[in-house]
Amino acid sequence: MNAHLVSAYQQCFAEPQRSQRRLYEMAKRDQWNSDALPWDRLDFSSLPPPLREALSGLCAHVHYGEVASLLAAARAVEQADDSESRLFASTQVIDEARHVEWFTRLQQKLAPPEPPTVHETVTALVDSVYASSDPDELCLGMQLIVEGLAQTLFQEAARALRGIDRTLCEASPGSQDAPTGPASAAGLLADWLSNYIARDESRHVAFGVVQLGQRLRRLPSSRIDALQAKVVVWGQLLQAIPAAFEPRFATLGIDTLRLAGDCIGDLNLHLRQAGLEVQLAPPTAPYVTSAAAASSPGSTT
Ligand SMILES: [Fe+2]
Numbered sequence: 001m002n003a004h005l006v007s008a009y010q011q012c013f014a015e016p017q018r019s020q021r022r023l024y025e026m027a028k029r030d031q032w033n034s035d036a037l038p039w040d041r042l043d044f045s046s047l048p049p050p051l052r053e054a055l056s057g058l059c060a061h062v063h064y065g066e067v068a069s070l071l072a073a074a075r076a077v078e079q080a081d082d083s084e085s086r087l088f089a090s091t092q093v094i095d096e097a098r099h100v101e102w103f104t105r106l107q108q109k110l111a112p113p114e115p116p117t118v119h120e121t122v123t124a125l126v127d128s129v130y131a132s133s134d135p136d137e138l139c140l141g142m143q144l145i146v147e148g149l150a151q152t153l154f155q156e157a158a159r160a161l162r163g164i165d166r167t168l169c170e171a172s173p174g175s176q177d178a179p180t181g182p183a184s185a186a187g188l189l190a191d192w193l194s195n196y197i198a199r200d201e202s203r204h205v206a207f208g209v210v211q212l213g214q215r216l217r218r219l220p221s222s223r224i225d226a227l228q229a230k231v232v233v234w235g236q237l238l239q240a241i242p243a244a245f246e247p248r249f250a251t252l253g254i255d256t257l258r259l260a261g262d263c264i265g266d267l268n269l270h271l272r273q274a275g276l277e278v279q280l281a282p283p284t285a286p287y288v289t290s291a292a293a294a295s296s297p298g299s300t301t
């Protein structure tokens with residue numbers, strides 16, 4: 001008999017892990033179908049070209065991260081410590097599959113002239129995390145750092161899209177009532193990002209905090225030190241991303257310094273919740289988005 005299968009089978013009858021069970025029940029309850037989004041109402045053809053390019057470029061990079069998350073989640077099913085974690089990780093696979101499908105369809109709607117290339121700051125972080133062969137490292141890098149970045153970014157992107165929606169509606173009164181058009185499209189995207197996709201990501205981060213916290217209690221201090229050193233390395237890669245995207249963020253009306261600060265602040269909170277002592281310093285880069293965003297097409301100010 002296969003020892004791994006026997007162990008996974010026997011774990012089904014062990015004392016349930018309550019936190020993972022609760023997250024699994026939430027995941028089953030909150031399943032959604034991207035077919036429900038009225039895709040035929042999404043018309044970006046009259047969106048100002050710089051705004052459309054910035055949105056498409058941002059989507060391309062998120063899309064790359066979602067593909068990595070899907071493949072990593074499939075690995076996490078295999079590496080799960082207990083039955084409830086295995087069940088939850090399985091729901092994360094279908095969540096990420098849905099996200100990949102959603103961003104693929106969105107990119108098709110945005111119809112960039114060429115598929116945007118993925119910036120090296122994003123591949124540096126995502127590829128490094130994805131290359132982790134150690135389950136604890138993969139959990140730390142994917143569930144806390146990459147998923148956390150996605151969760152924070154989606155909330156900020158939704159806020160920016162609502163600002164774009166308002167700006168376009170003011171520029172063209174009545175456009176929000178139209179069945180198609182850039183204003184209704186931006187508002188729809190904002191709603192789906194925050195109500196569905198970001199909610200999934202917050203579950204994935206919560207699972208990472210719980211799972212990593214349990215593993216840390218079983219690890220020797222030398223392994224914990226190695227994980228904390230990895231946080232510093234990945235944290236530096238994470239910090240490089242907002243600066244590289246500053247022009248796009250400014251076009252979308254996203255304040256890069258605030259976004260970078262929120263990403264680091266949220267990550268530090270999740271590290272503490274998992275039981276790691278390492279904390280990343282807040283961003284100090286001389287971002288200029290406040291002024292740039294104020295004059296951008298997507299500005300809400
Ligand atoms: Fe995702």
Ligand SMILES: [Fe+2]
Pocket residue numbers: 069096147200201204
């Ligand atoms: Fe996720």
